[in-house]
Amino acid sequence: MASTAGRPSRVAKLPPRERILDAAEELFQSEGIRRVSVQAIAEKAATTKMAIYRHFETKDVLVAEWMRIVAADYQAAFDRVRMEYPGRPREQIMGLARFIAEGLPAISHRGCPFINSLAELPDRSHPARQVIEEHKAHQTRRLVGLCAEAGLPDPEQAAAEITFVLEGAQVSTQNGSIDRAGDRLMRIVEGIVDRHRSALDASRPAVG
Amino acid sequence: MASTAGRPSRVAKLPPRERILDAAEELFQSEGIRRVSVQAIAEKAATTKMAIYRHFETKDVLVAEWMRIVAADYQAAFDRVRMEYPGRPREQIMGLARFIAEGLPAISHRGCPFINSLAELPDRSHPARQVIEEHKAHQTRRLVGLCAEAGLPDPEQAAAEITFVLEGAQVSTQNGSIDRAGDRLMRIVEGIVDRHRSALDASRPAVG
């Protein structure tokens, strides 16, 4: 397979750094962090170990960079959902749940990258862990705000309930204990929002 | 402790196999599976690598055996809860939730061993994975039965909701995104049971 080297007119090649991150993303997600060697990432990125270490000081730094990208993607999805239903926090919450529910089949073999990475990196000082915890805290803050916007009487409790259910749906999908987890998840979140709706003030302007 | 008298110079020593399993349990839980070497287990068990390989063919077999023990402990706790409230499935469900909630502080640093091991063993053919999936399936079956006993109109859905919430509480505790997760968990499960129960007592929505 190495015989195609030297051809400059290959498929429009991304710069090595992008290829490395793409390859790392794919391998880390499917195989796990510690099971993927730098050598394997280099091969999948059609480059070499040396090139990787030219762009990332250590493997841990590369892992943290990958986590940052995953977190950014997630935040972008959150933003997209918010913009899709402006001023309608209830629909925003349901959109977020739908985003997770639709992603369940894709992670059925391997689970959520955040949950998995947390398990694979018990060292709290690992750079990737700070990214994860920061992201999770940020996400919780946003969800609490969303529940408050929706007029739920106890936004923290509602956000906790939604968070538990979203996370639980992912791990239960991973271990295969619950079938049709996506449908069930949607029904559950719907129930959570509906249950608090009686206290909802219909005349509530959107927060700018 | 009196059976092995004669040389009380040391702490009453269990047979090597027990010591190995105890040490493995402690290390796997606190450090993770792949980060713990067989050598480290041997040292903590006050024995040697060779002794470990005399009792377990490979490290993977030892991991699976540990998983089996954890699953058995969990099942025992389930049984204890059931016997504590005979004929009262609602209290049994709450007892199960309390068992999880009370265990949250203990796993705040490292998470649930099942979830973590699932992340650390992406290979579906790993012997420990079969133990996990079997255990989770068994647990789900029991929970569905419990919900059915409690007369909930949709036991599968109720069990899924409870499972999601229990699992989610554990991962959220691990990543520190939700505070007072134990209290919140109890309130949520209480709400789930009450809600399904009122749907049983009367066909109209009861929560106001």
Add this chain to the structure above:
DNA sequence: TCCATGCGATACCGTTCGGTATCGTCAGAG
């Protein structure tokens, strides 16, 4: 044209790990 620079390839280093081989010892069964 020349040179700096990024890149691919390869060889290498030190460490760790799973797993094995060997040997001396000690306790208990006959």
Add this chain to the structure above:
DNA sequence: CTCTGACGATACCGAACGGTATCGCATGGA
């Protein structure tokens, strides 16, 4: 007492890994 089998200790092996050093080449700017 002797035999047997489990145990502890140690040394070792081969593989894999993270990370480094070095060299040759292609490219692009001056």
